[in-house]
Amino acid sequence: MTYFDQNTLDILYPFIRTTNYFITGYFVFINIVYILMLLIAFNAIKKYSQHVQSLEMKNLFLSPFAKPISLLVPAYNEQSTIVGSLKSILQLQYPTYEIILINDGSSDNTLEQVLKSFDLVRTKNVFRNQLPSQDIKAIYESTTYSNLTVVDKVNGGKADALNAGINISKYPLICSLDADSVLEPDVLVKIVRPFVEDHTTVAAGGSIRIANGCEIFSGRVNKIGLPKSLLGKFQIMEYLRAFLAGRMAFSLINGLIIISGAFGIFKKSTVVEIGGYRAGSVGEDMELVMRMHARLREKKEPYNITFIPDPVCWTEAPEDIKVLGLQRTRWQRGLLESLLGHKKMLFNPKYGIVGLVVYPFFLFAEGFGPILELLGFLVFFVSWYFDMVAYPLVYLFILATIVLNILLSIGSVIFEEMTYQRYPKTSMIVTLIGLSFVEILVYRPVTSWYRIVGIFQYVTGKKGGWGKMVRKGF
Amino acid sequence: MDFSQYWEHDGYLKIDNSFLRFINDQVFFSFxxxxxxxxxxxxxxxxxxxxIGITGFLFLYVIHLRLKFNRHQKLKIRKFAIWEENLLPLILDxxxxxxxxxxxxxxEYELFGEFITPYLKDTKGESLSRIIDVLREIGVTKRELHHLKHSNSTWRRALAVQRLGILKDPNNTKDITKALHDKNITVVLNAAGALLKIGDRQLMKKVVSVLLRNEHITEEMFAEVLLKFERSIDLESLLCREIDKYPALSKFKIINLIEPLIKTESGHNLIDHLENSKKAVSIILEDEDLAEELLSEIIRQCESNEPIDLEKILSKKEKEFSTSSRIKMIDFIGYLKRVEGTTALINLLKTSRNDEEKISVIKALGNLEAEESMPLLIDHLESKHPVIRAQAAKALGAFKDERTAKxxxxxxEDKDWWCRFHAASSINQMGEVGKECLQEFLKTTSDPFAKGIIVQFLSKPQ
Known part of the structure; x- marks a missing residue:
């Protein structure tokens, strides 16, 4: 490089070398953790399957001894899917449950669709204002389904709608659901098990799968398939990895800090005690779980927050890159908001494994990981420009990244094959594994970019869109 | 054996074969x-x-798993068809x-186990004995007993005792009873369930006692085990419902259907059920065509049948049975509507100092709808504990007795939301009188919260 004097290069070289060491160290550390998580999850899933096989609970869940559940379904402009979703929820196999649909000031015909389809009449129900929420305009009850209540309220966001639902709910367990989800009929029976077996359980999350490509009829998944688009298929692998490996591993060490808002069950008294969902928060589901950990550890109360790998909630994933981008930027904002809202937990032994291991891991790997990835790329381009690249090492680094990604993906597919085998055709499994070869090169950069945008939005305080899909409906 | 002879001084393998020598030079040395x-x-x-090697291996492993699964499915279809064909003649002797x-x-023993399990659940008497003989002959019983006694894996012991329960072989009772004292709760629960499935009524007391003494067993898990016992009377409870429904037309047929069951374990359960269904018992007893033998058998069984001595358990001192254990029992008495437990429950409500226990008793008394508990429940409407007040109002609602409306x-007008809610709900359940009472109260009260809850119930769609 003749355009730069030696002094510039002398200054630049130590910087690039240090950054390279740092990025490589981060890469090695993060992948060791992921592989460890995979191994832990493997053991956990095996033990869980054995436990479920060895202890039947069929009778309990046909009797009134089963804890009754209030299912909270917040809906905002869900006119195309809401009736199908409610039909699916009404078919659930569980002795006692109520469904509370909260219409969060939809501007489309969500409420009208529901009123028409389920014979709803307006009631003058009073309720306990245990948690703050926007005004409730009306409460409706179905004359056909005695366990269906519809709440029409002023728009206040998902967290606010869930708080309103908690105020209306009657039962000790609350289950938050997305209005566009389809549940498997025995999902409640499975997810309530931790609450039955261990009374210190305060929350449990279930597995979420992508419904795109599946044949859904009358609120039930009839035939499982893969989405047509590549984007949809990539998300299947991503969800498998996140749910079967990631959450299972954190659950085993009682360090689960994310329970998906699309399907999670909570002990109502604990949720009310900590003040319910935080209205206005982007990642209300994660924020709630973080607060649960914080409060219960501060009180030194024994508690259990767990993940159950087999209850399956099917949800529609975005197959449009723009919508995916909006979704991912929102998720990243939510993640950072939840983590940085509980800074006191970072490396604080008072919060046990959550403060010392899980929180730092999420903050550095999930929260700021994309920034490090970007830094890696920038340093590479700078090094390339200044002719400082050790090409064999770069090739090796890329190769190692690809191989590790494939390894983690195949690991998740093995879990799926050893346990649930929901994808019926061998060709589907081969397709999924095949895609993991290119995922790191095609899909990962895209999602990383949107996560960086999410970080930028969080830092600048800019609000992005919600990432609302135009639902195709089930 | 001395391997040093194969090593050169420089640390490389001493191999004369030219190919191996080449590998040694090119791979080990160059590496x-x-x-x-x-x-x-x-x-x-x-x-x-x-x-890359590990990934390749895992990839092949996934494919292997899928192919193995596909093969298993094919084998399953083929073998199930063969076994089904051979099982029917065996059952029919x-x-x-x-x-x-x-x-x-x-x-194929595991696969056969999968095949035979539903038959074991649904078959009784001689047919069941013949299936048990098959399993004994092929060594399934022996194998499961071995695992139960000697396996270090908790899961395997739990699975073994669960399978032995499905086998319902009374010869295994002794070993299963020992498993009731296993360190692991899952094994204990499965052992209890297995004993109840085998249906030895003498063991019922022991099982209940062991479960109640184990503090780690939650109410729900306790219920699950006892419900296993109750679930085995599904057919009979259905028959009793039929009697209730069609007394004039079908009772003779139904009684005839019950008759063969009387001397079996299901028959015992049937009698329990009939005992609790006064209407069904009266229909049976009033039936002129009822065989004398059957009648006397029912009466004898009713008199001698005392599976759980409720009074005894509930009157135990706290040291012998903890509050949480008693609560489990109380919940179950309420659920099973064991009216013979009413006196014990009333006494417990009078003497108990534990609010949680009181709440449980009140719930059970509400389920039992025993009139003699009404005055005591009314007294508890004045309790200082809001949950006790609310539960007393709810329990009284079950009686639908107009005298309790006032x-x-x-x-x-209670300060607690649940008290107001259950009060309004219970009064509303009393029909027209209840509605009138609520309307009257609405006119006189100035409490906005009371008004709100009354309006809610009065406006409920019918």
Missing amino acids: NKHFQEYPTTTALIFSVFLL EADVTTLIKTIKKS PISRLL
């Missing part, structure tokens, strides 16, 4: 040379190739066990 020259790069290359045994290979209505 060592490269490693010494470029340690980082060589280590990285090595790691990446190792990862038209063939002996060897015909079926010949079709089962040693490697005392309950006092809770409509």
Whole structure:
């Protein structure tokens, strides 16, 4: 490089070398953790399957001894899917449950669709204002389904709608659901098990799968398939990895800090005690779980927050890159908001494994990981420009990244094959594994970019869109 | 054995074969040379190739799992068809066990277990004995007993005792009873369930006692085990419902259907059920066509049948049965509507100092709807504990007795939401009188919260 004097290069070289060491160290550390998580999850899933096989609970869940559940379904402009979703929820196999649909000031015909389809009449129900929420305009009850209540309220966001639902709910367990989800009929029976077996359980999350490509009829998944688009298929692998490996591993060490808002069950008294969902928060589901950990550890109360790998909630994933981008930027904002809202937990032994291991891991790997990835790329381009690249090492680094990604993906597919085998055709499994070869090169950069945008939005305080899909409906 | 002879002084293998020598030089030597020259790069290359190797292996493993699953499914369909064909003659006593045994290979025992489980659940009497004989012959019983006694894996012991329960072989009772004292709760629960499935009524007391003494067993898990016992009377409870429904037309047929069951374990359960269904018992007893023998058998069983001595358990001192254990029992008495437990429950409500226990008793009394508990429940509407007040109002609602409307209505102005809710709900359940009471109260009260809850119930869609 003749355009730069030696002094510039002398200054630049130590910087690039240090950054390279740092990025490589981060890469090695993060992948060791992921592989460890995979191994832990493997053991956990095996033990869980054995436990479920060895202890039947069929009778309990046909009797009134089963804890009754209030299912909270917040809906905002869900006119195309809401009736199908409610039909699916009404078919659930569980002795006692109520469904509370909260219409969060939809501007489309969500409420009208529901009123028409389920014979709803307006009631003058009073309720306990245990948690703050926007005004409730009306409460409706179905004359056909005695366990269906519809709440029409002023728009206040998902967290606010869930708080309103908690105020209306009657039962000790609350289950938050997305209005566009389809549940498997025995999902409640499975997810309530931790609450039955261990009374210190305060929350449990279930597995979420992508419904795109599946044949859904009358609120039930009839035939499982893969989405047509590549984007949809990539998300299947991503969800498998996140749910079967990631959450299972954190659950085993009682360090689960994310329970998906699309399907999670909570002990109502604990949720009310900590003040319910935080209205206005982007990642209300994660924020709630973080607060649960914080409060219960501060009180030194024994508690259990767990993940159950087999209850399956099917949800529609975005197959449009723009919508995916909006979704991912929102998720990243939510993640950072939840983590940085509980800074006191970072490396604080008072919060046990959550403060010392899980929180730092999420903050550095999930929260700021994309920034490090970007830094890696920038340093590479700078090094390339200044002719400082050790090409064999770069090739090796890329190769190692690809191989590790494939390894983690195949690991998740093995879990799926050893346990649930929901994808019926061998060709589907081969397709999924095949895609993991290119995922790191095609899909990962895209999602990383949107996560960086999410970080930028969080830092600048800019609000992005919600990432609302135009639902195709089930 | 001395291996040093195969090593050169420089640390490389001493191999004369030219091909191996070539490998040694080209791979080991060059690797060592490269490693010494470029340690980082060589280590990285090595790691990446190792990862590629592992990934390739895992990929093949996934495919292997899928192919194995597909093969298993095909085998399952084929073998199930063969076994089904051979099982029917065995159940009908038209063939002996060897015909079926010949079709089962040693490697297919697990699969056969999967096949036979539903039959074991649904079959009784001689047919069941014949199936048990098959399983005994092929060594399934022995194997499961071995696992129960000697396996270090908790899961395997739990599974073994669960399977022994499905086998319902009374010869295994002794070993299963020992498992009631296992360190692991899952094994204990499965042992209890297995004993109840085998249906030895003498063991019922022991099982209940062991479960109640174990503090780690939650109410729900306790219920699950006892419900296993209750679930085995599904057919009978259905028959009793039929009697209730069609007394004039079907009772004779139904009683005839019940008759063969009387001397079996299900018959015992039936009698329990009939005992609790006064209407069904009266229909049976009033039936002129009822065989004398059957009648006397029912009466004898009713008199001698005392599976759980409720009074005894509930009157135990706290040291012998903890509050949480008693609560489990109380919940179950309420659920099963064991009216014979009413006096014990009333006494417990009068003497108990534990609020949680009181709440549980009140719930159970509400389920039992025993009139003699009404005055005591009305007294508890004045309790200082809001949950006790609310539960008392709810329990009284179950009686649908107009006399309780006035005392309950006092809770409509209670400061606790649940008290107001259950008070309004209970009064509303009393029909027209209840509605009138609520309307009257609405006119007189100035409490906005009371008004709100009353309006809610009065406007409920019918």
